[in-house]
Amino acid sequence: MITRDRNWLLIFAVCVALAGVYPLFADGHQLTVIRDALIFGLFAASLDFFWGRTGILCFGHAAFFGIGGYIMALVTLNDAIPFGSLLGIIGAVAGAAFVAAIIGYFLFFGGIRGSYFTIVTLAMGVICQQAAVSWSSVTGGDSGLIGIPPIEFDVGGTHVDLSQDLPSYIFVAAIVSVVVLALWSISRGRWGTVLTAIQDNEIRAAALGHNAPLRLLVTFTLSAAIAGLAGALYVCMAGLVAPDLSGLLLSTEVIVWVAVGGRGTLLGPVLGAIFIQRAQQTISSFNPSLWPLLLGCVFVIIVFVLPDGILSIYARLKSLFKSRRRAQ
């Protein structure tokens, strides 16, 4: 267990270092591409924190991403609100957490687990997207809201303005690193251990005095809050918000990022998000309707060939070579 922790921290440090030196070799456009991918990586990590630790799959996680995005857009676009960026982020996180807490309360305390939870969250995602399209007086309907200003705020007398590529990249990279590290320390500590116990046998965990529904609810709410944060960051960087951001396709893409990167590793999903988005851009440039088709194939392939994600290839090869050597 301790070597596993050390390995994780080592890989984490390497990733942070790579992210740190990347601006020296990349131009402005490449920086923004990686920055946006990192935001989606944060989103993937938020899903992994819930799915990886509890084993319960949320099929509408983009709803929280979208809720965060829309709240951020509405707050920053309203000139009457001072400290728009800061209040927007707080509002986005709180809004996503609030919705998750309400839905989670009814589901977890109602004894809804497993597939039932997946279905209800799937419907939640469908409805969020429909609401974003049809409530056009607030959300701008199909075309969404445009002209969202970049994040700017004062901290300790210095003015932080993230309209340039490099500062925004550093800001996002720092937030992603801090949040991923925080989620990892939560999930490897006592909290995560209890969650694993609940996943293995909820009745036994409850008999040992753990309030399982409450633990699940808090984990789900935290996960949604981080998804909301990712949504808020994304709309400020992209400058627009659209119904797709809360849609079913994004909800399923984030599942693929987590599944490919390796469920329960927190770092894997971030890397999965970055690499799969890269692939998506390349494939979509040939034919836009090809991507969902390939996405479908990836789902089927993951289930049958790589149930533990891309990173498991390494472990499999290692065991393969070991058994070869033993045979000789």
Place this chain on the structure above:
Amino acid sequence: MPPKPCSPACANASPARPDAMDFLITTLLNALTLISILMLVGLGLAISFGLMNVTNLAHGEFVTVGAFAVYFVQSMGGSFWLGLAAAPIAGAVVGCILEFAIIRHLYSRPVSTVLATWGVSLILQQGLELTFGLGAKPVTPPIEGTLDLIFTVYPAYRLILIGIAMLTLLGVILLISRTSFGLDIRTVIQNREMAEGVGINTRRTYAIAFTFGAAIAGLAGGLVAPLAIVLPQMGVNYLANAFFVVIVGGVGSIGGLVAGSVFVGGLTSILNYQISPSLAQAIVLLAAIVAVRLRPNGLFNGASR
């Protein structure tokens, strides 16, 4: 929420009749249309999700395939009725392939089933789009015009739809309660190991039951095709609603299926008049979540589990 309700105005209510009665009957018939469709789509899900414990997210695509089968037959010059006969066959073929290629290997891995069937759903949607092209596909109903009921006039096709749905449901009830295959299914549901012990081939029973559910969903797609917008992506709406039918109604009985359909379909139809369809959908979802919180085993199954 497809199918679109038929408003009293579009049904050409004559001024001599009392408006309130007209409105009531029309709303009731609209609700009945939706409930019939939901029952047929939910039946397959009640089999796979409720009884076999398989979360099949490609179930909505059986509806889509059924609707496209009607469109395809009509576009080749065939009649609607020929298309309606082809719809359940198309659903059954897709369902059978899905069961054989994917689902039977994943009975012990629920989350993997969710992911794999969602992948299949995306593949089918894009496959249909690549084959038939973008845009909504026109499907003409076999009978135009309306039928004069005493208190209101109502589109004749919708009445036929309700009739066919009811007959199908009756047929399913008879199949399950009267035939030897129905007996096999009930045995496997009650106790899989024991069923194997008395010599029932449970794998085969599962496969046939799954294919059967897919065929009924395909029939529902064919029936709804003239009323709905036929698109490769149309399945997801039916998927979400049908799951709620099964969750709210509880699994294991036809009564639960009917109760769930009446709850979801009735509420949706009534709300559709007052507010926008998306908001109506959201309220139905919330009501369903609250209903599940209050009666975890379904509306119909009091304390049977």
